[in-house]
Amino acid sequence: MLILTLDRHNHSQLTDILSDDGWVVACLCAAWCGSCREYLTNFTALAQRHPQVQFAWIDIEDQAELVGDLDIDNFPTLLIQRGDVVAFLAPVEMDLRLAERILQSQMSKSVEELRAEAESSEERRLWQQEGNLLRRLTNS
Template sequence: MATRALDQQTFAEAIQENDTVIVDFWAEWCGPCKRFAPVFDKVSEQHPDVVFGKIDTEEQRALAGGLGIQSIPTLMAFRGGYLVYREAGAMSAPQFEQLVDAVKGLDIEKLKEQASSATGSDES
């Protein structure tokens, strides 16, 4: 599945409705973003089971600001609705491929258990 542009509504929908979502926050004026874009696009073609979204931080200022994006490019990865990766900076194709494989390999049930124990579900 090729990449798709996301906005506030489609960003939330993508995370809620898909198992694995990788999001690239970028801007037209950003040199590293432009260099990373072909890597992001190429890897997206190799993983049709993953949603690869792009958010233009200039067009989606409220969304980027609400998520605390301060440097671009920034990558976020979601698995089963949970944020599992967030890092600023571009990656090489092998690094990005490794990240995508690692995110896809995460155990969703284990993530849910960790999230529920982190929220204090252990009542005394």
């Protein structure tokens, strides 16, 4: 499956990947959002270019229990995580090339570099506390 549409039956798939220090790229979206529906084409293209990464489509309303109080400012929002480290969590432009650059930039870093960056600013520390998908999946 190219993109995993997260539902209550498949949380364990993402948990297993992240527990094994794997990469997950999640698009946090809403079914009613036209921009999200439009972005799905770019997200699918990105997934095709990176088969070694698990891509997930997370509807924040369908998965409200999982998303909880995570503050989503705008759609689409990407969450890029390796293992227990949130490498990126922010709204993105509709441009596929930008998402590609963000993902490649994160994937080029070692685990040590990712961990150091995770603690490098208040915003990134907040990502680790509030946006950590592995912790949210484990606690849901």
